[in-house]
Amino acid sequence: MRLDQLPNIDPEYLHPIDIDALVGPDQPRHPPHLLVLHPQPKAFNEFDEAGRMHLSPLYYRVVDVCEELVKFTWMTRGRAAYLTDRYSERVESAEAVSRRVNQATH
Known part of the structure; x- marks a missing residue:
């Protein structure tokens, strides 16, 4: 998602992720893909007509x-x-793991 698609995000406070500080030189560097699901019970209070969350402490969290x-x-x-x-x-031995995992449930 591009920053221009997130109108409630203030770019001044959104720092770029310093990948070099987190990843070793031999580690994969493809961007992560994340899906964050929002609980529904109060969704009608937390979203506007366009489906964006209202600014709130929950939004920031x-x-x-x-x-x-x-x-x-x-x-x-x-x-x-x-x-x-x-x-x-x-x-635990492989045999013990097999016995434990495959035991019958009562």
């Missing part, structure tokens, strides 16, 4: 979360194997 999610995505991309390497899974 949604922007905060999106900004943090982009940074986190950049930092963790390409590191899934390391981040999901778990002690409990290394300790």
Whole structure:
């Protein structure tokens, strides 16, 4: 999405993401694609006729979360194997994992 499609965003306060501060030289550099879903119960109060959120503390928090999610995505991309390497899974044998996962439920 382009900044001109976000009329409620003040460019003065939206800093570019410093990819070099988050990603190593050997890591993927394609832009992350994110989908943020907004809960519906109060949607009629929070959106205008064009479907844009009204400026509010909630709006700013949604922007905060999106900004943090982009940074986190950049930092963790390409590191899934390391981040999901778990002690409990290394300790437990493959046979034990199979027994535990495949046990019948009552």
